[in-house]
Amino acid sequence: MRQASGRVGFLATVGVAVFLLIAALLLMAATPAAGQEPRLAGRLPDPARGQVEALLSAARVAGLPTEPLIDRALEGAAKGAAPTLIVSAVTRLRDELTTVRTAFGVTAAPAELIAGASALRAGASADDLARLRELRSAEPLTVAASVLADLVAAGVPADTAVGAVLAIAPNAADGDYVAFRRNVQRDIALGASPAAALGVRLRGLGELASTPTAGDGTLGASGRKRQKP
Amino acid sequence: MTESRDPLDSLIETLKEPVRLRPDLTRRVMAAIADDPAMATEHKPVRWWRREWTIRVTPVRLLATAAGLAGLVVTGQFLFRPAVKPASSVAGSEASNRLTQFVLVAPEAAAVTLVGDFNDWNVGATPLVRSVGDGVWSVTVPLAPGRYRYAFVVNGTVWRGDPEAPGLEDDFGQPNSVVTIGGA
Numbered sequence: 001m002r003q004a005s006g007r008v009g010f011l012a013t014v015g016v017a018v019f020l021l022i023a024a025l026l027l028m029a030a031t032p033a034a035g036q037e038p039r040l041a042g043r044l045p046d047p048a049r050g051q052v053e054a055l056l057s058a059a060r061v062a063g064l065p066t067e068p069l070i071d072r073a074l075e076g077a078a079k080g081a082a083p084t085l086i087v088s089a090v091t092r093l094r095d096e097l098t099t100v101r102t103a104f105g106v107t108a109a110p111a112e113l114i115a116g117a118s119a120l121r122a123g124a125s126a127d128d129l130a131r132l133r134e135l136r137s138a139e140p141l142t143v144a145a146s147v148l149a150d151l152v153a154a155g156v157p158a159d160t161a162v163g164a165v166l167a168i169a170p171n172a173a174d175g176d177y178v179a180f181r182r183n184v185q186r187d188i189a190l191g192a193s194p195a196a197a198l199g200v201r202l203r204g205l206g207e208l209a210s211t212p213t214a215g216d217g218t219l220g221a222s223g224r225k226r227q228k229p
Numbered sequence: 230m231t232e233s234r235d236p237l238d239s240l241i242e243t244l245k246e247p248v249r250l251r252p253d254l255t256r257r258v259m260a261a262i263a264d265d266p267a268m269a270t271e272h273k274p275v276r277w278w279r280r281e282w283t284i285r286v287t288p289v290r291l292l293a294t295a296a297g298l299a300g301l302v303v304t305g306q307f308l309f310r311p312a313v314k315p316a317s318s319v320a321g322s323e324a325s326n327r328l329t330q331f332v333l334v335a336p337e338a339a340a341v342t343l344v345g346d347f348n349d350w351n352v353g354a355t356p357l358v359r360s361v362g363d364g365v366w367s368v369t370v371p372l373a374p375g376r377y378r379y380a381f382v383v384n385g386t387v388w389r390g391d392p393e394a395p396g397l398e399d400d401f402g403q404p405n406s407v408v409t410i411g412g413a
Contacts, residue, residue: 039349071346072400075378078350079388081401089400111375118376118407121398146376146409153395153407178409185395 037070044073048083055090064097065110068117096120103129104141115145122149123158128166135169143174147181154185155194164202171207180205326371327410331379333357333391336364338383343368345379352382376409 037056040049052073056066072093076086100116101108103126116129132141144165151161180201187197331343343355357366378397381389390396390404397405
């Protein structure tokens with residue numbers, strides 16, 4: 001009798017365990033987690049949301065940061081953009097992040113990838129970004145890449161901005177980049193041409209800008225370092 | 230003359246009477262068959278799955294089960310939820326955040342809000358405060374190192390870039406500005 005009672009108790013335990021396991025599986029399936037981004041709910045219409053979710057899933061698999069992709073989708077939704085335009089923008093950013101990660105390396109931080117994508121869109125090439133990584137192998141690239149994009153946004157020609165950022169890359173600290181950008185922007189605001197402002201401020205950096213001219217490349221007329229053929 | 234009853238006839242009569250079976254005989258026989266390995270027609274694991282269980286539920290067990298389910302829900306949501314960006318910290322710890330002030334001069338505005346990568350582009354999340362007596366609107370936001378796109382929304386409908394910050398190409402036909410917080 002005691003044996004039968006123990007058997008029933010065991011079966012009851014097993015039954016509860018199986019029930020809990022099934023409940024857990026159902027909960028996991030119902031939780032909008034592994035593949036669902038709750039912030040997109042109610043912000044994007046269903047077809048576009050599904051497409052963006054697919055892009056996010058692919059980005060996760062590829063090891064890309066999804067936060068900037070979500071931000072881009074939310075930006076489009078906030079601005080009332082057409083769903084197709086939102087999907088297109090997210091896709092484009094995904095491609096840019098992929099390119100930047102190739103240039104910066106798989107260990108690049110999300111902030112570096114985001115800044116690199118901005119630089120890429122501003123006109124830098126993948127080779128330029130790879131060169132920046134090479135010159136600042138031990139430094140974060142967020143500020144340098146951002147300054148590159150900001151200089152272009154301020155009106156500096158893209159190749160000139162790339163050349164300047166690469167020229168000071170080996171020796172400049174992030175603070176030097178920030179000061180450089182601020183000074184160029186100030187000169188432009190006071191009426192200087194963007195290229196002239198950049199040239200003057202680059203020369204003002206002195207030694208910071210001298211190192212890249214040595215070695216395997218030379219600075220072109222715009223200050224952009226050119227590789228030997 | 231009395232005819233004595235033959236014991237054999239008596240036995241025959243008894244055997245002719247209908248047999249009264251116990252109501253649970255069938256169940257007991259089938260259970261005995263099922264328990265007898267020699268009589269098993271199914272594999273033991275199969276029989277185990279098809280066996281009827283009797284589970285006794287007590288209030289304590291019920292409460293324990295409910296608590297277990299609640300624990301699973303909480304754990305599941307914690308483990309499998311997507312990373313949601315806190316409004317005050319986009320990336321990195323709060324210690325690395327830097328207070329960043331956003332200012333817009335808009336004397337004609339009745340309301341100005343700040344939207345950007347740091348607040349999920351939520352138009353109502355970060356309102357600017359108007360200084361008394363002038364048209365200067367401002368708000369201070371803690372930002373972790375990184376590069377952020379943002380814009381102002383005036384009166385809930387008009388999108389404006391920050392005239393004091395670099396502009397940025399926008400995918401959606403509206404002005405954008407960008408701010409970079411160093412350190413990353």
